Each structure stands twice: as structure tokens, then as C-alpha cells.
Amino acid sequence: MPKASLEAVQAFLPKESQPWKLRWAEDFQGIPDATKREAAKLLGMRPEDISLTATTSSGLQVIAQGFPWESGDEVLAPLGEFPSNVWPWKALAARGVSFREVPLWEGHKSGVEAWNSSPPPPEADAETRLLDAITDQTRVLALSWVRFQDGLKLDLPWLGSACRERGVHLVVDGIQAVGTHKPDLTGVSAFATGGHKGLLAPQGLGFLWTDAEFRALLAPVGTWLSVEDGTNFARPSTDFQRDWLADGHRLEPGSPSLLACVALKASLACLNGAEDGAIEPHVQSLQGSLLEAISGDPTWGMEAARLQGLREEDRLGPFLSFHHQGRGPEFLNDLLQKGFSRGIYASVREGYLRIAFHGMHTEADVDRVAAWIIG
Secondary structure (H helix, E strand, O other), X not given: OOHXXXXXXXXXXXXXXXXXXXXXXXXXXXXXXXXXXXXXXXXXXXXXXXXXXXXXXXXXXXXXXXXXXXXXXXXXXXXXXXXXXXXXXHOOHHHOOEEEEEOOOOOXXXXXXXXXXXXXXXXXXXXXXXXXXXXXXXXXXXXXOEOOOOOEEOOHHHHHHHHHHHOOEEEEEOOOOEOOEOOOOOOOOEEEEEOOHHHOOOOOOEEEEEOHHHHHHOOOOOOOOOEOOOOOOOOOOOOOOOOEOOOHHHHOOOOOOHHHHHHHHHHXXXXXXXXXXXXXXXXXXXXXXXXXXXXXXXXXXXXXXXXXXXXXXXXXXXXXXXXXXXOHHHHHHHHHHHHHHOOOOOEEEOOEEEEEOOOOOOHHHHHHHHHHHHO
């Protein structure tokens, strides 16, 4: 978390012990509304299209449970999505909705075979594979903007436009890239993210962006804040003759944690305060420096070349995913522990060592990481 977010939480925390000091317009309503404005600014979209949700999963659950499915409908997804973007759709099986996965390149595997998967090559045409897999039963294409294990970034505007032409809704899990990269949501129906990772806020609060026409298709979640005049206590609360709201409140689970809103709002404001578009090229520059630094290493040189090819094709998000190349879990986990001992905190996921950069990192960090990897 940025220093500004920590200070904002510390300043607000006393109100949690004296809640009668909370101001209705400025705090209870004003803080969530300000958080939505910062989220909308980050995406380049409208605040009224933002819903506050607890997590990426909860945002996707709202869509999965609210969409007007018919028995025989299908959700299509890339092979090996993070579970947040799988279980909400598989939970629809009892309603006759199927979930189907599509491998994105030759040798792509997942599940118990994940460590035997080949990594994505620079020439991978994942978008065409997904679009070719759409059938008359496909209603939703659900995917991650940047994949959690191999780090491949998908072309959202291309997929979004093509899905619209086919009458399919593109639903995006954006958590692996938002905060460092700005998405182009052309043709996208929904974009869900938690507030941690690249958004630099604590876990437990995120947001969901929905296209207005798509949102109108979804059943409201049915909370007291999803109806007209829900916060107007001059009107009897037990007057239930009300319409559902059409904006993002329609999909919100109820009263959000104001403390979490304060933290997320401050973190988003910090990101929005950076020079417009400056974080993404900075991250890409650091990635290029690291790949160049290890390009001659006998262990990682081939992976550096593959990742450099993906980088040149604009196929990378904020982290580099180094494939184990047959060396196995013990090798990667041993390397990870050596990094921890040096104060370098990376992660291993399904055969990949993930090294993430953000706006706060420097070339000095790259030098430290390169020295660790090369050993």
C-alpha cells in the first residue's frame, strides 16, 4: 500500500470506534462514491457504471447468477483460468449451463498436467482460437486480461468487437494487470477486479465495471442500496414500491466497508496521480532490462528470448513468467526461497516463476533480481 493509503486508513479508523460521528452525506455516501470516481478515472469510463464488490470472484458471481440463462447455454473460457473465473460459471451446471475450455497454443495444458504444459510462444494466436471455438450455444466468453500463471496478455478490443458481432458477451477478470496497464474496454461487457495486486490496496474490496446495456440484462442483486431512494430516510424504509436502479448500485452487495473504501480510494488516487500512462512503459522498460541482463545465462537465456519475443508483440502484463523448462517444482521453489533470503519476493504458479514490476520499482531492483536469478 502507498504511504497515502496507510495514512488515510489511520485517519479514518477512529470513526470506526465512534460510528455516531460518521457523516451521512460526506462519509457513508460520499466515500464509496469518491472511490467509484477514482476507479472510473483509472479505467477511463463513467462512475455510474462502477459497482463496488468485495473481490474479483464476487463481481463475476454477480454476473453468473444474474444473467438470463437458458438450459443449453454455454460459457467459453481459455484453458487454465484462475479459479475465480471458473467456479462462478461451473456453479451454473444445475441450470443447464455448460463450461468449456479452449487451449490457446500447441502443447497448452492445465490441471494435473499443468507442469507439463509448453509455454506460450510469441506467435501464439490465442484470440483466433477462442473466436473459432464460439458456437451457437455460447453466451459468454470469460477470460483473464492477463493470465495468472504464464502471463500472456490477451487483446481485449479485438475480442470484444468480435464477440459483439457474434452476439456473445465478453466478461473479463482484470486483476492481474489493472493498476499498471490501462485496459481498452471496447466491446467488453464486464470487467471485474479486486483492489489488491496492482491497485495497491488491501484485499476485501474491488470493483466491477459493466456496460449499461449488458447491466440491464442482469437480475439486480436485491439489496437495499440497489433500489431507488434506498438511502432517503425521509421516505419510509418499509415502502417497497420502488424500482431497481439502473446504474452500478444495481449490482452492489449492500453497504461497503468504509475503511476498505478509504484505503482503495487513496490507492487509486495515487495511481491516477501518476503521469498519464507513465507506469506501463516504465514496467515494460524494467522487463526489457531484466531480460537483457540474463539473456546470456545458460539456464534462463532461452526463456529470456521467448519472453522478449512476447514483449515485442505487446503480449505481456506487469510480470514475467519464466517457464521451468522441465526442471520441476523443486528447482523453482528452491530458487524462490533463495530470493526470499535476499528480500526479493516473487511467486511460483503451475510451472512458472513470476517476477512482477510496478511503478515503484527501479533499475536497481532489476540488478538485484538479475543477480539472484543468475546466481
